[in-house]
Amino acid sequence: MEKSRKYYIFTTLVQLLIMSPKTNKQFEEIREKSKENILRSALHLFSEKGYFSTSVRQIAQRAKVSSGLMYNYFSSKESLLRAITQKALSIVDEIVDTDEILSPEDNLRKMIERFFEVLDTKRKLLRMMLKISFQIERFDFVKEMIERKYQLNVKDISRHLQALGYDNPEAEASLLIATMDGAMYQSLTLGKMIPIDAIRQQLIHNYCTKSHTSEEE
Amino acid sequence: MEKSRKYYIFTTLVQLLIMSPKTNKQFEEIREKSKENILRSALHLFSEKGYFSTSVRQIAQRAKVSSGLMYNYFSSKESLLRAITQKALSIVDEIVDTDEILSPEDNLRKMIERFFEVLDTKRKLLRMMLKISFQIERFDFVKEMIERKYQLNVKDISRHLQALGYDNPEAEASLLIATMDGAMYQSLTLGKMIPIDAIRQQLIHNYCTKSHTSEEE
Amino acid sequence: MEKSRKYYIFTTLVQLLIMSPKTNKQFEEIREKSKENILRSALHLFSEKGYFSTSVRQIAQRAKVSSGLMYNYFSSKESLLRAITQKALSIVDEIVDTDEILSPEDNLRKMIERFFEVLDTKRKLLRMMLKISFQIERFDFVKEMIERKYQLNVKDISRHLQALGYDNPEAEASLLIATMDGAMYQSLTLGKMIPIDAIRQQLIHNYCTKSHTSEEE
Amino acid sequence: MEKSRKYYIFTTLVQLLIMSPKTNKQFEEIREKSKENILRSALHLFSEKGYFSTSVRQIAQRAKVSSGLMYNYFSSKESLLRAITQKALSIVDEIVDTDEILSPEDNLRKMIERFFEVLDTKRKLLRMMLKISFQIERFDFVKEMIERKYQLNVKDISRHLQALGYDNPEAEASLLIATMDGAMYQSLTLGKMIPIDAIRQQLIHNYCTKSHTSEEE
DNA sequence: CATGAATGAGGCTTCATTCAT
DNA sequence: CATGAATGAAGCCTCATTCAT
Structure with missing residues (x-):
């Protein structure tokens, strides 16, 4: 003693x-x-x-x-998870930001391509984020951060779409984001059986070609 | 007596x-x-x-x-999960069920509307499926089930799109499915802040209007 | 009601x-x-x-x-076991009894052969008895019955051996009984890898041949 | 300081x-x-x-x-049992250990005496082994271990018996082992009512006296 | 600060037993 | 008397967490 x-x-x-x-x-x-x-x-x-x-x-x-x-x-296993989540979100932060002096098409293309690049290179991080976002409802701060990001993205993208002459740019922006989220979700859960490249190309083809100014023209 | x-x-x-x-x-x-x-x-x-x-x-x-x-x-907790998963997937079945008497547009519209209806009424079931899908590594049977479904859906939908004159019906089908999955994912995680109605209408507008027969017109 | x-x-x-x-x-x-x-x-x-x-x-x-x-x-599982044990013992009872107007050699031979015959034909019963005798100490009555039987056998057999001129008939009887118990034990636990026939023949050869009257004669 | x-x-x-x-x-x-x-x-x-x-x-x-x-x-309860069993069998090893400098009679005597000594001092261990041996169906490893031991012992002992001129050394060895197993079984189940000393002496008398070279002399 | 032995609550599962019909 | 659904105690095992060194 x-x-x-x-x-x-x-x-x-x-x-x-x-x-x-x-x-x-x-x-x-x-x-x-x-x-x-x-x-x-x-x-x-x-x-x-x-x-x-x-x-x-x-x-x-x-x-x-x-x-x-x-x-x-870390005071507990959950606290460790919290730390990782925070770190993960900070990394995602760096990725999503944008804006330059490009044409709307190019801006959209760039965003889409960057998204799929991240999806390709940061799979581990994203997969964990996805898992966390669904397993731990208690983590309100995760939800909040994602919400904020979502709003920003809609605003950004719908601006581009408006410039391209879309009738309903906000709805179309929501659609586009949903598509990307869906592609991410599918790719991360189902892996290689998802034709992720085809999806990307089709997205670019659909959104980043001039003639899209109006659908019923 | x-x-x-x-x-x-x-x-x-x-x-x-x-x-x-x-x-x-x-x-x-x-x-x-x-x-x-x-x-x-x-x-x-x-x-x-x-x-x-x-x-x-x-x-x-x-x-x-x-x-x-x-x-x-049920022989185990996992077996219980299996039963629930099977039940959940059977509901998905109903969504994609094709009606041969209808036009491709109507078939697609019906499918899309059914999807959003299910998303509205079976949130609990879908939320569980989503959660499970993130623990797919532990549950091979979930992966198998989902994969099978996915393949069937792509085939069905791309058939409709082909009938509508899409250039790349398979890629477009994958895109459509990704969009719906994404809408589901967002709605289930972010709830009411997702303009789910706008997304639905936009989807129907984009896919179920005749003049869409070709993009390079 | x-x-x-x-x-x-x-x-x-x-x-x-x-x-x-x-x-x-x-x-x-x-x-x-x-x-x-x-x-x-x-x-x-x-x-x-x-x-x-x-x-x-x-x-x-x-x-x-x-x-x-x-x-x-049966009031419980254990009570069922008790019933089976009692039944089993009663069957064994019928087997071990002896005595006739035969020569000592023949009496011994007969006993030995009968023992090995029972060992061959009532394996299931014997195996259960052996198991029970060891798993359930609480079953005092099993022990008592076995003890009584043991004493009787020693007396019987040593009488025969004495008639055959053995120096130490009681010890030799105990030995013989031990051998048979051992053969039974081995056969029931190890099965076919025990050369049970060879053991039987050797036993008969050793005990049921005249010239055995004395070892150092 | x-x-x-x-x-x-x-x-x-x-x-x-x-x-x-x-x-x-x-x-x-x-x-x-x-x-x-x-x-x-x-x-x-x-x-x-x-x-x-x-x-x-x-x-x-x-x-x-x-x-x-x-x-x-221990990775499981069964694995604990395995460890104990192994330990128990290693004690059996010591019993049969042969000393090449001794005469066959002395080797046998030594073995027999060691056996009865172990039976006297390691009752707890042996009782456990006996119990386990009755649940052999559930524990393949026990069966394997015992089988191996058994074979070795037969070989060793029959060698000694052959040197002593026994006609059928293998059968006689099996008999001897059966006798010892039986004595063990009886002693452990019936306790003091078994004349274990008499059995031991009789065994030594029967097997470790020169004039036994041949029975039909 | 670093170790890993030790703890014990709690998880999944089995099974003897009860009981309404 | 016969059924099998239902009970709940108890078993084996895992694992987050603590603590002496």
């Missing part, structure tokens, strides 16, 4: 008073590295097997750390 | 020597009722909280039966 | 007052048949899979009756 | 950067102790009440650990 107490006293002292800034920095680095490690491992497994089918032990094993270590960085 | 006694004697003899005390039909009814009861309870909870977050005990409690009873009707 | 009450009144009346002796006899026969049926089914399954690995439902299924029926004849 | 402080700093650094907080050896010791603890508890209960009548919870309670701990060391 005495021994144990001393040990903790000195651990604290070491941390607060004695250790040089350099050592502190070292610790910080180790900390960050471990945390990153765990996050990556968890993202992979959540995306692959889902949140509930992934155990903390599996995450730790994949990250090659002990299973108790996670609790140094 | 005499008559009544005779009646009971007969009943007794019949029961003892000839037929089971409870007729097969009675048992059948009881079974069907219990099974339906459990299925409904499970569907509600799976849809609300997801498969893994719903315990067998919770299903039983909601159905107001003992926790062991489920195993009289 | 009224209906139900009437039903039971009349059931009773039928049994007590109305039904002819003939019908009573019929019932008795049905009863006996069902009971026998269940006992046989249980013996088979207990012998094959053991008491704990056999469920009441399995017994009922094999007997082609409902699982509740067992409780009309 | 200064010195002490330095010491702890060092300890801390070492722990953080170089070695695990608890050394591998420490963990190994803890594991071994816990495992042994659980094995002992399980052996006792299996031997006393049988495998199926012993619950994992009971094993844990007797070992004074939590009920989940068993699964840190």
Whole structure:
């Protein structure tokens, strides 16, 4: 008991008073590295097997750390999920932004192509996001962020469509976004059996060709 | 009284020597009722909280039966899920059912309207399916079922589109299905903020108007 | 409620007052048949899979009756086991008895051969007995019966051996009985890999040949 | 004090950067102790009440650990049984171990005496093995293990008997093993009423006396 | 800060037993 | 007397979490 107490006293002292800034920095680095490690491992497994089918032990094993270590960085498994979700959303953020001095067709084309590129390259992240968005109703903040994004996109796209002469640009924008979401959903769940390239080309063909100015012309 | 006694004697003899005390039909009814009861309870909870977050005990409690009873009707929790999934997919069947007497436009319109009607009335079932579809890795049978459906739908719809003179009916069919899936996904996750009616009308407008026979006119 | 009450009144009346002796006899026969049926089914399954690995439902299924029926004849699963054990012991009883006006050699030979014959023909019964004797310590009466039998056998056999001139007939009798028990045990647990015929012949050769009167003669 | 402080700093650094907080050896010791603890508890209960009548919870309670701990060391209850069985059979190994410097008589005597010694000192283990052997249908691995042992023993013993001039050494070996198994079975089930010492002496007398070279002399 | 042994609540499932008909 | 649906206790096992070192 005495021994144990001393040990903790000195651990604290070491941390607060004695250790040089350099050592502190070292610790910080180790900390960050471990945390990153765990996050990556968890993202992979959540995306692959889902949140509930992934155990903390599996995450730790994949990250090659002990299973108790996670609790140094995250207060619980759910808190880990929260962290990953936040990180994931921030990455998605970078992707969706747009605007340049292009023609409406080109803007639409660019957006569509970028969307499918992301769908191709960030599958793991997206799959997890999709899963999360559906498994954890409790995560209101996820819903909020998605809602906000949705509104922005509709406004952006309908502007382009209006410029192209669409009769009902807002509805058409909603349609286009629904199509892309659907393609994403299908591709992420059903994988290769979805003709994702054909869908992309058809989308571009339908929306990014001049003659579309009016349908009943 | 005499008559009544005779009646009971007969009943007794019949029961003892000839037929089971409870007729097969009675048992059948009881079974069907219990099974339906459990299925409904499970569907509600799976849809609300997801498969893994719903315990067998919770299903039983909601159905107001003992926790062991489920195993009289389903060999496991997963088997229960399987039954619900099958039921859900059978509903999808009704959507795409083609009526040969109608014109291609009308067939498409009918399909689209049926789809949105189902989306409106069977939200619980669809929400569960969506949830399950994200845990597809764990449930091969779900994947198989959905794949089969998907292929059939593409074939059906592309036939209609071909009749309408579309250049690339298969790609356009995939696109249409993706759009509907996307609308479903959005509606089920984001709820009322999705202009689902506008999307439906726009879809019908785009696909079920004669002059669409060709885009490069 | 009224209906139900009437039903039971009349059931009773039928049994007590109305039904002819003939019908009573019929019932008795049905009863006996069902009971026998269940006992046989249980013996088979207990012998094959053991008491704990056999469920009441399995017994009922094999007997082609409902699982509740067992409780009309036996108050519990254990009570059923008790009944079977008693029946089994009574059958074994018939087997072990002996005595005639034969020579000691012949008496021994006869006993040995009979033992191995029983071992060959009543495997199911014996296997269950062996299992029971070891799984259910609570069944004191089993132990008692076996003990009594053991004492009798030792006395019988040692008398024969003494007549044959063995120095230590009691010890030799114990040895012989142990050997037979061991052969039985091995045969019932390990099955065909035990050279049961060779053991039998060797036993007869060792014990039932005149020149054995003394070993160091 | 200064010195002490330095010491702890060092300890801390070492722990953080170089070695695990608890050394591998420490963990190994803890594991071994816990495992042994659980094995002992399980052996006792299996031997006393049988495998199926012993619950994992009971094993844990007797070992004074939590009920989940068993699964840190054994993948299932059956796997625990497997471990105990293996241990038990390894003891049997020691019995039959042959010493080439000795005469055949002495080897046999040694074997027999060792057998009865084990029967006297390891009753618990043997009782468990006997119990398990009656549920062999459920545990293929037990059967395999015992079969292997049996074959080896027959070979070993028949070699000795052949050296002693027995006509039919294999059959005689089978007989001898059957006798020992029978003595074991009787002793473990019927306890003190079996004249186990007399049996042992008689066995030694019969098999380990020179003049036995031939029976038909 | 890092480890992994230990905990124990809770999940899925089985099954002896009851009971209305 | 016979049925089998229904019960619920208890079993095996998993896993998030804690804690001594």
